Amino acid sequence: MTTQSGTTEVSQDPSRSEEREGFDEIHILWISEGMSCDGDTVSLTAAGQPSIEDVVLGLVPGLPKVNLYNKVLSPSLGGEDFLAPYRAAARGELAPFILVIEGSIPNQNIIEGEGYWTSFGNDPVTGEPHTLNWWIDQLAPKAWAIVAAGTCATYGGIHAMAGNPTGSMGLSDYLGWDFKTQGALPIVNVPGCPIQPENFMETLVWVLQHAAGAAPPPPLDHMLRPQWLFGKTVHEGCDRAAYYEQADFAKDYNAPKCQVKVGCWGPVVNCNVPKRGWMAGVGGCPNVGGICIGCTMPGFPDAFMPFMDEPPGGTLSSMLVKPYGSFVRRMRGITNAMVNHEAKWRHNKPELTSGYNPYWRPGHPHRTPTAAGTRGRKTT
Numbered sequence: 001m002t003t004q005s006g007t008t009e010v011s012q013d014p015s016r017s018e019e020r021e022g023f024d025e026i027h028i029l030w031i032s033e034g035m036s037c038d039g040d041t042v043s044l045t046a047a048g049q050p051s052i053e054d055v056v057l058g059l060v061p062g063l064p065k066v067n068l069y070n071k072v073l074s075p076s077l078g079g080e081d082f083l084a085p086y087r088a089a090a091r092g093e094l095a096p097f098i099l100v101i102e103g104s105i106p107n108q109n110i111i112e113g114e115g116y117w118t119s120f121g122n123d124p125v126t127g128e129p130h131t132l133n134w135w136i137d138q139l140a141p142k143a144w145a146i147v148a149a150g151t152c153a154t155y156g157g158i159h160a161m162a163g164n165p166t167g168s169m170g171l172s173d174y175l176g177w178d179f180k181t182q183g184a185l186p187i188v189n190v191p192g193c194p195i196q197p198e199n200f201m202e203t204l205v206w207v208l209q210h211a212a213g214a215a216p217p218p219p220l221d222h223m224l225r226p227q228w229l230f231g232k233t234v235h236e237g238c239d240r241a242a243y244y245e246q247a248d249f250a251k252d253y254n255a256p257k258c259q260v261k262v263g264c265w266g267p268v269v270n271c272n273v274p275k276r277g278w279m280a281g282v283g284g285c286p287n288v289g290g291i292c293i294g295c296t297m298p299g300f301p302d303a304f305m306p307f308m309d310e311p312p313g314g315t316l317s318s319m320l321v322k323p324y325g326s327f328v329r330r331m332r333g334i335t336n337a338m339v340n341h342e343a344k345w346r347h348n349k350p351e352l353t354s355g356y357n358p359y360w361r362p363g364h365p366h367r368t369p370t371a372a373g374t375r376g377r378k379t380t
């Protein structure tokens with residue numbers, strides 16, 4: 001159910017209450033065989049708070065033991081050894097597991113019988129490839145939780161842009177936006193092209209804590225994104241926002257000023273990357289000179305193209321802010337010049353010129369005789 005605040009509340013089905021007691025061990029079956037570049041897995045390896053290694057090695061207190069299966073990170077040589085847990089889960093012999101999908105899902109219906117867009121192992125009987133769609137059909141109904149990693153898996157992303165021949169879509173488009181897992185959770189969407197490493201790990205850790213029975217379900221917004229990560233805009237966290245307020249706009253990509261006129265969509269994009277940085281707090285698109293192209297957004301990429309053109313709304317808002325911004329910038333310049341001086345009493349001359357004037361000195365306006373007739377301080 002989606003509340004007025006945009007938060008998705010996860011219904012607690014009593015028939016699925018076993019997970020509230022918590023799991024000691026859980027599997028993560030990660031599939032990146034869709035329309036994917038594996039960029040999300042590669043990005044994940046940069047996470048440090050916590051790292052995926054910390055989670056897999058059991059170094060994060062309170063989490064279940066995690067068995068991760070990911071083809072890029074796997075020490076296995078591949079083939080049937082690697083596929084074994086996936087096949088077991090498809091047969092219902094491996095549980096509980098979290099299914100992570102990376103990459104968009106092509107529409108297999110449009111070429112049914114005439115080939116396949118994706119493949120992940122072969123059918124042992126027919127020798128024909130198992131498509132990503134087949135794996136999702138087998139695994140999604142059995143998964144305790146499902147996480148979509150990256151904008152391709154969440155909303156379709158690059159492969160789902162206008163004119164594509166594959167009919168690609170995001171996981172929620174494929175399974176349905178009301179889909180619920182065995183753990184009574186909706187699909188958890190972590191968009192980004194690629195995912196910001198800590199955004200993904202923070203979400204995964206929350207899901208794992210929920211699996212351990214130690215945390216409620218993660219709060220999601222109406223697009224099933226973690227609310228605490230995607231509730232603010234790029235602009236609200238950008239370290240160039242003061243330039244915008246002062247109508248000081250960059251005309252090329254070398255300037256350290258606000259980039260709205262050279263194509264930044266930050267004011268209308270939900271993403272925390274400028275605040276969080278990319279790796280170990282460093283980077284963050286507009287902070288370091290890269291315009292925001294809205295890569296976390298459901299409408300990406302079409303709604304933000306052509307990249308590097310000024311967004312239509314940017315023309316209007318920058319025009320409106322110009323009179324105020326120019327005035328404020330000028331006033332601040334004057335004040336800045338004034339406060340860029342040291343006080344005149346800081347010198348090495350023999351007299352004190354700081355205005356020091358203690359009340360007990362004769363002639364001080366607050367000085368008054370005490371009952372003893374010596375000295376004292378006015379009390380009124």
Ligand code: SF4
Pocket residue numbers: 035036037038039040102103104149150151152153157158192193194195
């Ligand atoms: Fe690659 Fe970006 Fe798609 Fe992830 S979202 S698979 S990084 S294109």
Ligand code: SF4
Pocket residue numbers: 234235236238239240241242244257258259260264265266267286292
């Ligand atoms: Fe906003 Fe982009 Fe300018 Fe940053 S660079 S202040 S996000 S418009």
Ligand code: SF4
Pocket residue numbers: 192193234269270271272273274284285286291292293294295296297
């Ligand atoms: Fe994508 Fe913009 Fe966020 Fe950069 S700041 S990660 S381009 S949404």
